[in-house]
Amino acid sequence: MATLLEQWWAVQNDPDLTSEMKDSLIESLRVAAYESIELPVGISGTSVVVTSVTVTGALVECDGTGEFSWPLRLYSPPIGIPDSEGTEIAPDGSSWRTDPIEVVADAVRSAL
């Protein structure tokens, strides 16, 4: 069973899909990934706690508590992050893991 990231890459690299079809499938995968986050979730190393995640099209909007300029809006975010120990191998050979909350966490940390 392919992971969400592997499905993501498969869609991106499928020459038979139109860009509209790719966008639609990617958005479905994004919804599946971000709606799987168990809330609330704290961001380690910060006072931030994410209490809600809403996916609308390519936009992922988070709200929460803690010292942060809410809301947090991610435009066309990925659903995973590079990880040298990850088991999901991108088409370019790099290692990843499906981890949408870590995508959110990286975004939070970049703003602090």
Next chain:
Amino acid sequence: MTTSVFYDAEARTVDLAQNADASSGNVTVSTIYTNLNTMLDTGVTLVQQVNNSASTTNPNATFAATPTNGNAMIALVVRGADNVASTNASWTLLTSAGSAGARRLEVWWRRAGASEATLHTWTNGTAALWEVTLIEYGGWAAYADPQTIIAGGNLTSGTIATFTDTGILESVCAVVTSGGSAGTFTNTGTNTESVTDLPFTTTTRFRAMSVDAYTNRPTGQTNQITWTTNRVSTRAQVGWENGAQSQASGAFGRIIGNDAQTATAFAGQVGLRFDTSAIPDVDTVTSATMTLTAYNGTVAWPSNTSVNAYSLAAAAIAADNSNTRAVWKKPTEIQALTRVASRAAGSAWVANTAYTWTSDSTFPAAINKTGNTTILLATGDQQTGTLRSTQEIANISTTLGSVHYLTVIHDLVIARAGGLASAEAVSGVTRLVNVLLRIGGKASDEAFGGIGRFDLTAPIGSITTGEQFGGAALTGLLARVGGIPSAELVAGISSITTQAFQTIDVGSISSGETFGSFTIYKVGGSVVAAHTVTGIVVASAPTVTGLVSAVEALTGVTASTHLLQP
């Protein structure tokens, strides 16, 4: 406040080093920087070309003019009836191919010396049909050696000969066919600035052309020239490249920075585009940071120079058919840009790891709220034109749309007007989106001059003193003006719509009030019945307390319509 994160929508790497893809170029970083104007602006120039053909031994041709010292010469030595190799110790063979008993294509090059000969002869002991074309190239060709772009090879089907590659400054494409009529050669080339047919006038078996590519094509776009013939053929392409596509997807990531000045691999810069149009136009950007991820293989970070981000405003970074360079900038051009972020020399740089650049105070203003924010990544050395004996490069991930991002914190200019301590001028605002404006607690007169429209629901419950909403056309306004304790001036309101009932509770008349042209004086006793003052409908019987203490004049009032009891 809102935090928005934008992932890179487009990235482009341009590496001026001619052998960035590990081909056999000879251009050092020092040569590039010493001749930047020639490389980037002049390019490779076609100086002269000549051809000769016969069926004798020793193919040869003669330039019409003496080639300029230092220029590069290309020779196409082709045979139309056999595959017998020619030799010339003064020239270097770039590539060759052929088919026994049928044809042969050889491409040679030589750098012209002082008092260069015009006649050049190849040795071949077989007398058979041959043709030689000599071409002299100047400009950047005087500094860089030509390379083989497509090695000589036989095309077994007589249909199409396609020449395709990226990053070509100038190239020579050549085709030779077998036997008889060569058929029709049709140049259907696209994406090139100009194509010069090279002279093969004595036989239809040979064709060649010089292709001048657009300057803004170093990477990311395929240069394609197609010739169509109905015969089997042999083809080759040589020329000068201008940055290699392989750097964008190859084994070293996207390169920023220069190789050692005597080395030949890297002189790269990177353009990144972020679509930041989702930021509301009326918002103010208060913070911007850029996070980039290191390449996932072998990584490098400069020891002696910073890696900087410069604002390209909203400039396009894509390769296109133009001579406008979008990404690679000369030192003087970088100096004219605004630096928005940097990361110091010697910083940590671990594969597959994200790092946030240190933002300059200029970064927020460089965020484009109406479209793309494009960034040029270059080193401090590239900004100053400094060359070093050490390699000073960084390499970032080639992954698009996931690991490089901008984090922007922004806020609405007028988020809450309720607590304004004194009169505030909000001028020049053309559009307010999703504004919930509470006016209830204004302490004094406020002017909102020039605002054309409020989509506003505002309680104005406690107006304590005269408030002026001059000039505003109020639509959709639900306003309670219940407790006006004294005369209030609401001037200049052009229309109040959607208000079915307007109730103004005037309460107790404590002093003289003006109702149109009439004046009512307080009298002693009470009014015993409803009365009507012409032109004004009084909803209920008012109570006039006290006694009439003086003569009362009700000028213009019809006596029969009211009854006063003394």
